[in-house]
Amino acid sequence: MTKKLLAGAIALAGTALVLPACADPDIYGTFPVTVKGYSGSKTNSVAYTGQIARHVLHDSLKKLAGKGNGKPNPALKAEMMSYFAQKTPGRTIIAPTSKKKFVIKQTGVDQISKKKNLAGKTYKGNISGMPNNMTGPQLISFWIDKASSAKKGVDMANGYNYPQLISKFILGAVFYNQAVDNYLDEKMTAKKKPNNKPYKKGAYYTGKEHSWDEAFGYFGTPAHGLSLTPKQLYNIAKRKPGAEKYADKNGDGKIDLYKEYTFGPAYYAAGADKTGKTSYGKTITQAFLDGRKVIANADGKKLTKAQLAKLQGLAKTIETNWEKTIAEAVFKYAGSCYKDLAAIKSGNKKTLKKYIKHWGELKGFSLALQAGRKNLGEVGAKLNRLIGFGPVMPNQSQVNDIDSKGNYVKGSGSIDNYMGHMLKTQKLMIDAFGIKARMKDQTKGMDAMLKKLGSGSSAEND
Amino acid sequence: MVKFYECTKPMIIDWISQEYIPHLTASFTDPQKRVSIGYLFAAFIIAIIWITVAKKQTFRRGFVLGLKKMIGLSIIWSKSSRADYKLLLINKALLILLSPFLVARLTVATAIFFYLKEIFPYGSGIFADSPIWIASVTYTVFLFLFDDFSRFAVHLGLHKIPILWAFHKTHHSAETLTPFTVFRAHPVESVIFSLRGTIVQSVAVSLFIFVFGTSIELLTIYGTSILLFAFNATGANLRHSHVPISYGKIEKFFMSPAQHQLHHSSAKQHHDKNFGVALSIWDNWAKTLHFSHGEMGLSFGVKSELYQNNHSLFSLYLRPFQEVIKYPKINSETKPREENVVFKKII
Ligand SMILES: [Zn+2]
Ligand SMILES: [Zn+2]
Numbered sequence: 001m002t003k004k005l006l007a008g009a010i011a012l013a014g015t016a017l018v019l020p021a022c023a024d025p026d027i028y029g030t031f032p033v034t035v036k037g038y039s040g041s042k043t044n045s046v047a048y049t050g051q052i053a054r055h056v057l058h059d060s061l062k063k064l065a066g067k068g069n070g071k072p073n074p075a076l077k078a079e080m081m082s083y084f085a086q087k088t089p090g091r092t093i094i095a096p097t098s099k100k101k102f103v104i105k106q107t108g109v110d111q112i113s114k115k116k117n118l119a120g121k122t123y124k125g126n127i128s129g130m131p132n133n134m135t136g137p138q139l140i141s142f143w144i145d146k147a148s149s150a151k152k153g154v155d156m157a158n159g160y161n162y163p164q165l166i167s168k169f170i171l172g173a174v175f176y177n178q179a180v181d182n183y184l185d186e187k188m189t190a191k192k193k194p195n196n197k198p199y200k201k202g203a204y205y206t207g208k209e210h211s212w213d214e215a216f217g218y219f220g221t222p223a224h225g226l227s228l229t230p231k232q233l234y235n236i237a238k239r240k241p242g243a244e245k246y247a248d249k250n251g252d253g254k255i256d257l258y259k260e261y262t263f264g265p266a267y268y269a270a271g272a273d274k275t276g277k278t279s280y281g282k283t284i285t286q287a288f289l290d291g292r293k294v295i296a297n298a299d300g301k302k303l304t305k306a307q308l309a310k311l312q313g314l315a316k317t318i319e320t321n322w323e324k325t326i327a328e329a330v331f332k333y334a335g336s337c338y339k340d341l342a343a344i345k346s347g348n349k350k351t352l353k354k355y356i357k358h359w360g361e362l363k364g365f366s367l368a369l370q371a372g373r374k375n376l377g378e379v380g381a382k383l384n385r386l387i388g389f390g391p392v393m394p395n396q397s398q399v400n401d402i403d404s405k406g407n408y409v410k411g412s413g414s415i416d417n418y419m420g421h422m423l424k425t426q427k428l429m430i431d432a433f434g435i436k437a438r439m440k441d442q443t444k445g446m447d448a449m450l451k452k453l454g455s456g457s458s459a460e461n462d
Numbered sequence: 463m464v465k466f467y468e469c470t471k472p473m474i475i476d477w478i479s480q481e482y483i484p485h486l487t488a489s490f491t492d493p494q495k496r497v498s499i500g501y502l503f504a505a506f507i508i509a510i511i512w513i514t515v516a517k518k519q520t521f522r523r524g525f526v527l528g529l530k531k532m533i534g535l536s537i538i539w540s541k542s543s544r545a546d547y548k549l550l551l552i553n554k555a556l557l558i559l560l561s562p563f564l565v566a567r568l569t570v571a572t573a574i575f576f577y578l579k580e581i582f583p584y585g586s587g588i589f590a591d592s593p594i595w596i597a598s599v600t601y602t603v604f605l606f607l608f609d610d611f612s613r614f615a616v617h618l619g620l621h622k623i624p625i626l627w628a629f630h631k632t633h634h635s636a637e638t639l640t641p642f643t644v645f646r647a648h649p650v651e652s653v654i655f656s657l658r659g660t661i662v663q664s665v666a667v668s669l670f671i672f673v674f675g676t677s678i679e680l681l682t683i684y685g686t687s688i689l690l691f692a693f694n695a696t697g698a699n700l701r702h703s704h705v706p707i708s709y710g711k712i713e714k715f716f717m718s719p720a721q722h723q724l725h726h727s728s729a730k731q732h733h734d735k736n737f738g739v740a741l742s743i744w745d746n747w748a749k750t751l752h753f754s755h756g757e758m759g760l761s762f763g764v765k766s767e768l769y770q771n772n773h774s775l776f777s778l779y780l781r782p783f784q785e786v787i788k789y790p791k792i793n794s795e796t797k798p799r800e801e802n803v804v805f806k807k808i809i
Binding site: 446452462 | 605685
């Protein structure tokens, strides 16, 4: 009998171990003020306005980057720099803006948060995926300069789509980097930003509360994101007709960019999750929410070792899933480039523009992926080698350097080889990051065939 | 102080209702599964017809005899069969929980695909111009043959490698056979079998996509391969039953239910015979084929003093580990089937 019980207990213990986390929908909206000695009137300690302001700066910068007329344009360049590097007051929100029934509440950056910029929060390391070892801010400034004089921000001769390059790189070099390398990393240790002290003097939130909130803000999902499907999150970012209905949580008829809109990182997570094969967005948002609860429950006291460990575990979940969303994007655009190249090879001239756009997204995301907390080492080096400094163009040329004056230097490249590189890039993403959504999979039929076989009889034996 | 945010929903209930029960019911409804209801019904009909014809009975008598052999209480409610049901229920839970840790088929298939591209750069898409139906037929047949062969090979290993035999004994300890005996397997064996499935499917899919350059349709009926369907619909469930249908001369090519029953026989001369599943050509080739002949009066199970109480969950789940951990040396030096030697030492 005891033996029977033992076996049963083992089976049950196994069951308990791997149960999914509680999935009660919840909102990252209101958490009590717990900081000791606070005497102000605030009752909600959640705040991440600076992060949303930076999302808006990014969206606006991307829009500006596509406004060039093909000639050097210092005014445009200065305007772009004001969104990237300055803290100029009175900047308008160039994107996202209202679209028909999708009415956006804020029209100026300052309505969200004042004196914010992107450059100060951009990854400072050297970017080995581009020539001359530029730092993150240097590379973006270089691209801004190029974009300002390129027609609609696109260099058709060398194959650069600057709005895409700038935007995709910032998704990693600012948002992903700040979240996983700063707020969820050193600020989640015992020493930094303790929970028994305000984040800064006089603040109504503790060190840990605010650090966690800031990381959440960088992810850019609506506060009620957990109650939305990937498709809905995606539609909100696209400002699709009808999306205002589920975006406008408080029902005031306007979309509040601070808590009702989907920005870049969450948008790309939703893009992958739409396939139904992944749930990056949900996992990340749930982890943020769970972590915020841990901090709220500490009630303004110093976090215990166990609480810190719990937070660090959740931070890890957020980091790995976030990293995967970027790897999924690299995978997707490598697949798009492969397809475009096949079309270009068969003589379709219209594809070139698409190809350059896709390549910009591919390159931008591949650099974003390398702007995280850890050095990707060999994987990063391989990725940079496969993608190169520029796309292989229909005339079999490819940028292979940038000279000291900032001019591109071209060499020769082979489209066939480069198509092989695109496939290898896809494989590298699978091997290194274990991604699952795999959009634009060039080995796609495989998944469908395997699905059809089912796992039905494979474990049966006699 | 009251905690603000606590999760109160009992998760285990969710898991049972959303994961476990659906998986369990799928075993009886999914035409890819051996014991799905239609196949069980087909097996019944075949058993009754066979008893009527082969034993020259009236249909009425055949029907009664058939029922007795298939669902007689002494069979379906024997100690041995009750253990089968417990294993079915527990193993299902274990395998659901283990599945996230098993290597994904797509990962393996993709790796093989790229490996093929690497070593045969010019082999990619060499049959891309052949008609679709040829691709479909070859794929369906290849998959069936490869799958059947791999089952034979793994099964052979389970018998011949002492450590594996310790685990496979859980299956062979059945003393009454019902279609559900197919679930009487140690989880270690199930994991090995599912790895086998992963490899077979990944190799077949990646290879065919590679040479045909596109995805290929499997020939299916009710969503399952027509060949697997044919095997299951023609009484595969009788392999684990007390209805000894034999195929006569063609047992050289197709494994009959009686041949698998013989595989379960506790008689020494039947040990390590008939490892195959649908086809017996592999056994024929490996010289492990044994024809069946009419009523053989077989008795099933692993006979040894130690297996006196061989239907307890402890014995079925944990004894193999005990055997492997405590007596690895003895195990590797002893012939697999001589369990007496091993077990006497354990006791
Ligand atoms: Zn069997
Ligand atoms: Zn066997």
